[in-house]
Amino acid sequence: MTRTRDRTGRWPGMITDGLVASAVFAYNLPIQGFGAGPGGYAALLIPLGLCLPYLWRRRRPVAAFAAIVAVAALQLLAGVGLLAADVMLLAGLYGVARLRSWRWSVPAAAAVAGWVIAAVAPRLGEYFLGPRDLLSLLGLVLVAWFAGTLARTHSDHLASLRARAEQAEQERHAQVEAAAVAERIRIARELHDVVSHNLSAVGLLAAGAASCIDTDPRQARSALRSLEDSSRSAMQELRSMLGVLRSAEPTGHAPLPGIGQLRGLVEQSVALGVPVRMTLAAGSAELPAGVQLGAYRIVQEALTNVRTHAPTARAVEVCLRRTGDELSIMVRDDGTGPAEPDREDAGHGLIGMRERVGALGGRLRAGPRAGGGFEVVAALPVRGSG
Structure with missing residues (x-):
């Protein structure tokens, strides 16, 4: 063509x-x-x-x-x-x-x-x-050369402008595509954190209700009510998150979770049989919304991994401490850790944590502890927060 x-x-x-x-x-x-x-x-x-x-x-x-x-x-x-x-x-x-x-x-x-x-x-x-005619003819030669050279210079200038415009358009398309990919990764990370946490809680509650429905119907009903509350909370959080993702305009949805909601997260894990003890240093709640959401998701994913891969853990410690312009997050347990560290579901969680910490300009270390168990340590920079 x-x-x-x-x-x-x-x-x-x-x-x-x-x-x-x-x-x-x-x-x-x-x-x-x-x-x-x-x-x-x-x-x-x-x-x-x-x-x-x-x-x-x-x-x-x-x-x-x-x-x-x-x-x-x-x-x-x-x-x-x-x-x-x-x-x-x-x-x-x-x-x-x-x-x-x-x-x-x-x-x-x-x-x-x-x-x-x-x-x-x-x-x-x-x-x-005469001589004047000769000079006139030589002048015509100069005019023909100059006119052609001027036309070529103008054409080269236009070609350069077109090339720069095409390059700028290609760069703009590349930036749009990169932004779209980053946005898809961010949405996938948020969905993974919300869905995996709540589904693991629902699974544990359903298993508990099924195990005692014949022997202890009252305990089974209590587990089912907790399952209902957990499902409702998951739906509310999903609606809030999707409402924020759809539009940058203020909406009537509840705000995304932060450090203030960590106690509820810990209480939910305790209710599911995970012995969690949290230490929240003073000043940790006075942080930018992005850092608070990142801290919440890191703790949420770490506790989800404890419930999923270390159900035998007898003690889980969560600690948030602000040191200067940095927020330190530590989640450790004394369980056996994932039996299959390279499983797909476990890998997605750790990858999501690393991407989230990297997006905030922080550092993450996750792996087995020397004395047994698993440890997640993150450091998030805090800029311009009082």
């Missing part, structure tokens, strides 16, 4: 060049050249040789110009005087200056100027030719 458009776009220029060459050749026929020279076929072939190469001046400007100069040189050697078709030398020079660099156009201009001097100087004083 592109090649077809290029060929189609060349036709108007080729037709124009053909009309110009034909007009010059037709105009030359009834006009006698200055000075004696052969007639007959020579008088016909020389103008034809000067005009015909002009048809290729767009695709092969240097070759077309060289052919015109060669025919003009034969014209001098044959003793044919100046012809109207000699104007094709100027047209060929313009084509070289228009489509090629100075490395080609300057020698071309010198060649035409040399031809003009060789053709006119011997005839000064004849046929009304």
Whole structure:
């Protein structure tokens, strides 16, 4: 398709060049050249040789110009005087200056100027030719070269502007795509944290209710009520999160969780049988919303991993402490840790934590403890918070 458009776009220029060459050749026929020279076929072939190469001046400007100069040189050697078709030398020079660099156009201009001097100087004083006429013809050579060079400079400038505009457009598209990918990762991370935490709680509550529904119906009903509360809380948090993700405008949904909601998170884990003890240092709650959400999600994911992969843990410790411009988060347990560390579900949680900490410019270390159990330690920078 592109090649077809290029060929189609060349036709108007080729037709124009053909009309110009034909007009010059037709105009030359009834006009006698200055000075004696052969007639007959020579008088016909020389103008034809000067005009015909002009048809290729767009695709092969240097070759077309060289052919015109060669025919003009034969014209001098044959003793044919100046012809109207000699104007094709100027047209060929313009084509070289228009489509090629100075490395080609300057020698071309010198060649035409040399031809003009060789053709006119011997005839000064004849046929009304004087020094002023010679200077005028040399001036036309300069005008043809300058016009072609100016057109090429303008064309190169436009091409440079188009290239910069295309590059800017490509960069803009790349930035939009990168932002879209980052947004998808952020949404996936939020969904994973919310869904995995609440589904693990629902699973534990459902298993507890199923295990005692025959032996202790009251305990089973209590577990089912807790399951209902956990499901309702999960739906409310999902609605709040999706409402924020859909629009940056203020909404009527509850705000996203922060450090203030950690106690409820710990109480839920305790209710599910996970012995959690939390230490929250003073000043930790006076933090930017993004840091608070990050801290909440890290603790949430760590506690979810404890329930899922270390159900035998007898003690889980959660500690948040602000030191200068940094918030330290530590979650450790004394359980056996994940039996399969490279499982897909466990891997997604740790990857999400690392991405979240990295987005906030912090550091994360997660792995087995030397004395047994598992430990998650994160450090989030706090900027501009009082």
